[in-house]
Amino acid sequence: MCFLVNHLNVFFFSGSYFCYDNPAALQTQVIQDLNLNTAKFMQLYAWYSWPNVVLCFFGGFLLDRVFGIRLGTIIFSLFVCVGQVIFAAGAWYDLFWLMELGRFVFGIGGESLAVAQNTYAVNWFKGKELNLVFGLQLSMARLGSTVNMNIMGWVYNKVAVVVGSPGPTTLGASLMIAAVTCLFSLVCALVLGVLDKRAERILHKEEGKTGEVIKLTDVKDFPLTLWLVFIICVGYYVAIFPFIGLGQVFFIEKFNFSPAEARAVNSIVYIISAPASPVLGFVVDKTGRNVVWVMMAVVATLAAHMMLAFTFWNPWIAMSLLGVSYSLLACALWPMVAFMVPEHQLGTAYGFMQSIQNLGLALIAMAAGAILDSRGYLVLEVFFCACICTFAAHVLVIMIIILGCLCEHRCFGCLRWSGCYSYRAKRRPIKQTQGDFARLAPMSAFGLRNRYLSRLGAQLPDHCSTHLSSLAYRSVLK
Template structure:
């Protein structure tokens, strides 16, 4: 990183938690923008005539753009600092959201998704590096957990918009303009973070001497340890499984299970809702007990059967789901339970995985390490929506052919199996002589 706080003059806890709040609110808007496309998948098909393949390209274009920017983005973060990077990339996301909502042309919407990928993923890397800088040795996993919870509140809010903003869903465009308005939250929060860090730099708390940023040297990046690469591999298959499933989930619940848009949105939101509650708790727990690689393996094991459960188990009785001030609807019990379980996994693995990198990689290389990790993540993530879109079109998936969705569910399951393999290899490595303390480091051990 370009700066490091001295151990003798740390900013106050209030300042640190204010930074966490501002960075998390920037992430809230970022997540909302990304997930706002999911509730309008069927409207893009009915209003604009988009195919599943075209919709898959919209998701993949985001990831391809992220792949192109992330290594450079990590260098920008290390070179110019997190406060400038977060503000710049938040502004890019705002512009992308406006472009995506502007016209009904596929090419323009595709350009908006590309611009969003250029801004959103480096913004996530910058936010991750910020928390690592401000909370290393100070409830780091708990801070990551709170950040992820607030971020995923953005995802849940995008799903909930099918209820609280239901009048907008008479067309495809109005919900995307709402997402553009929410994008303003990211920019505002980023500016507040910049102001806060400036005050710390000018105030009683002195910043340490700036570390020299790493050169953008791809060869040196690949010198990271085996544990780092097992975490990267798990990151790739985990997000390539969960996020594409979420992208198509509302449409899948509507077409394959006959739910209304409102019920499908509420059911899809159960995943981030569970994560909002559980992620900081898992982070706090792991800070106290360690066992990070073991927790990642356990989460991967739980995720393995979930997509087949959605496909093959009886739906069960209808239950009421929803939240006050958001809305209530009916959904099958089996789907509700599976989404809560997936939400638990969606809480546990990221809450442990991302902060674990800070214990493996030196601080001055964190920006590059997180960027490289996210770069690899995006390569896998980019391919999956195209495969799912291809499978759904090939097997004529739809309300008249529900079995057409089965191949994509098996595809998700195969990816989950790979995640279990990589997390088990990480656990084996961290129990051996080359460990980095992922199993043993706790808040008490660092006092």
Template structure:
């Protein structure tokens, strides 16, 4: 019974987050429309995704603690409701302040939803296969991002009507997640005895935020670096950059950008399967991190088709869900998984907000646009620098893991293989 239900839970979780992924990525396809039809600056456009992350700097950890207290399924349902409210306010979107508030609400709900579903999957797959399950979760969820990018073609009539109809379409996708979140909650409530979850914490202690091993902090740092490059470029500025720098249409830019998640849809489960079966997590991280700076080198220094660089970025980012999140779940106690994920997302949100804002500021400072393509050099240099720091960090992590006899991200593979019911 547990075997069948855990796959149903995985499917419901993936469909729930899929709508939110679509909505998060709905800003990049309309960036040019916002610039031309509403006169938004690059910094204002960047702020729409920066404000998504800002509230989660202090509140992501609160969401993680709350999940540990009230349960992942209940928290996911409440968060989906908040996401829907935020998506609707963003779609109304006039004046600009209302759009910002909508993205703020959406960000508040989305990060808690994200953490809750990851915790829920970790609990239902506690007996084995965590890396593959989380990889499949992200692979299916990123269909939402792929759909958002390609919507410039399959929903072209909506874009022809202006900036607002595409945002209403995004709100509808987010609202559909309420149905699957409710179904997940009902299944989880009736079968709580089948999932693996430690007893809830009776009270919160500040020391619980720092009582993690050194490998956990390495993993957290890498997550922040990866996310600070990947999401601000791909989900905020890439489509606009492709149009201006490569001279292509909105539809062509959306399709080119979609290759990031099209590649990840297939690469992520493969990486997850390898991580579950063979381990080598630090090695996988090093390979993934090495691809990221190469992505920007190919993008800027060659005339290769855009899909080459975007597919490379998709493969690179596949290691995050397939390696980092499962490793995080394995390195902490079950009753503290929500808190650990919340701490990761808190610092990740800080990186996302700072990177989005900085990239928009650099584009405005150097007057980036179709008439000044070189103005994007500042933004691209920022992302390339962060990519190189991430690569160097993964190399150092791999050296450290090879010198250790146990206890790191490689050791959890050995532990889980020997005793699949003891993942702490």
């Protein structure tokens, strides 16, 4: 069943990823058909991110405390479907405000759905296999993004032939066709909910829970290392997604690529990520050292942006490096949260991480559009390099390593520090009882004989009960 659950878990988010980058795949068409500038175009990404500055956090809280993982996943999948339909209708009728509303509704479900996917993964898969599962999730999600980047232009051209000419109607019909992938994701979420409910009933998963529930006030008790991971997430992803959203025209203008070539090189990050993510997740599983892998990914990403900004080398080199580093960071960074908080706080922790990430993406999306309109792509690339350095993601990683090295437990590569939740749970002192000490004492021959007779059901005299102290509670007899 775990095999089927894993596949449904990676599939139910692919529709959201496919439609998230619809504007990037149709950047030229959206700007021309709707008569927009770049700053206005990037508002489509900002409106996706704005609701998630708050709603991702509350989405995780709702998963943990109100809806539950199954119902919450279905509700968020519905938001994704409805949002994409509204977005397509806005393009169809040339109403940009309706397109923004559609992206807003789509965003409400999209990022909260990512929180649900992460929570499902942690609930079903434990230990070292978790990095591999996160890699598989990213692989399938990025496969959806890759198909979007390379097929939406073709879909637009085919629809234009049927309609008779390019324009808002053609754009809206193309986006409506893309909504089919969101419907597929909704079906996967429904089936996954049924299987999870069945597993809970058969395996009695509720019996293993501690009974603890998340409270909003628990956020203040998140460890420092978790907050550093949140900031690393922001500093890294703001240099990835806004760039891909604007990358198609960049490759056309700087490297004289055709639109088809520009779409291909712009999607190479996702193409590499699809097969590389599970492989890199497996490597991280086997080697540990999540922090070191994150450090390597951040440095490689900075090198890729510097190549794009200051050289005319074939952009396939830089974009391939960007794809590998992006996959590596996702496989190593996101599972780190599971090592730092108890299971009942996972949905809220992942939600808070998504919220902070979306705040950065919303602000950077607007800034990137304005910079591109006024300064051009060179300054924009310098800006992305500065984002990585300013947020000092690699410095923050080093700080986490230092925190790990200074604590009593030095296995910082696996994140089992004294500040780590799983490590703190193992280090809690166990109160020894008189029965515990009795179990440690050697048994006499007379005690062994009485124990044997007791297990056979023989009645022992009362004066022999003192010799049964070595049984240390009747649980030994059960």
